[in-house]
Amino acid sequence: MVVATQMGHREAVLALARPVTVGQELSARDVREASLSVDSGLAVIPARSRASVEGRAVGYSMPAGTLLTKDVLGEARVPPAGQAVVAVGIKPGQYPPDLRAGNRVTVVVAATSDQSTGSASSRSSAWDATVTGVHLDTDELTTTVSLQMAQDDARELAAEPTGQVSVLMVHGGAQ
Numbered sequence: 001m002v003v004a005t006q007m008g009h010r011e012a013v014l015a016l017a018r019p020v021t022v023g024q025e026l027s028a029r030d031v032r033e034a035s036l037s038v039d040s041g042l043a044v045i046p047a048r049s050r051a052s053v054e055g056r057a058v059g060y061s062m063p064a065g066t067l068l069t070k071d072v073l074g075e076a077r078v079p080p081a082g083q084a085v086v087a088v089g090i091k092p093g094q095y096p097p098d099l100r101a102g103n104r105v106t107v108v109v110a111a112t113s114d115q116s117t118g119s120a121s122s123r124s125s126a127w128d129a130t131v132t133g134v135h136l137d138t139d140e141l142t143t144t145v146s147l148q149m150a151q152d153d154a155r156e157l158a159a160e161p162t163g164q165v166s167v168l169m170v171h172g173g174a175q
Contacts, residue, residue, distance in 0.1 A: 010035045012047035014068040021061045022078045026053050034067065043069050061101055061132060078132065084154035085132055088165045089142045095167040103131045106168045107147060109160045127153040
């Protein structure tokens with residue numbers, strides 16, 4: 001009887017039918033109905049408001065199944081304050097082939113050698129980041145990976161030489 005009572009207090013709300021990326025305008029195919037307990041405390045968008053979300057941009061990249069709220073619609077909110085998104089070009093073998101947006105990663109820059117002096121630098125650097133996008137350039141055989149990370153770390157990574165960056169997926173790899 002308790003289950004039957006709780007089932008009767010559900011409301012049709014809107015959820016994502018498939019993953020979306022920050023700034024993407026929602027289409028009818030992107031949205032589906034979900035059932036949610038009325039007393040969940042979430043400020044979700046009711047299914048009857050479907051027409052009002054179609055054509056609206058999302059402020060975040062989100063996976064399928066995410067419940068829609070008014071807070072996730074609108075201007076891009078990525079990166080958040082104190083964060084930056086940096087792009088790195090990497091070759092096959094320098095990242096896991098199943099790397100995708102949402103993965104937690106560690107970015108490693110290998111130690112380098114100074115060609116003019118012939119001396120080797122033992123300095124290598126590593127930063128934690130979240131992948132926000134992966135784009136394969138088939139002409140160049142380079143993959144561009146967009147990484148969200150602390151703003152100061154992003155500046156340091158952007159200054160590193162091309163071709164020495166590797167990306168490792170870490171625990172909690174998919175958000």
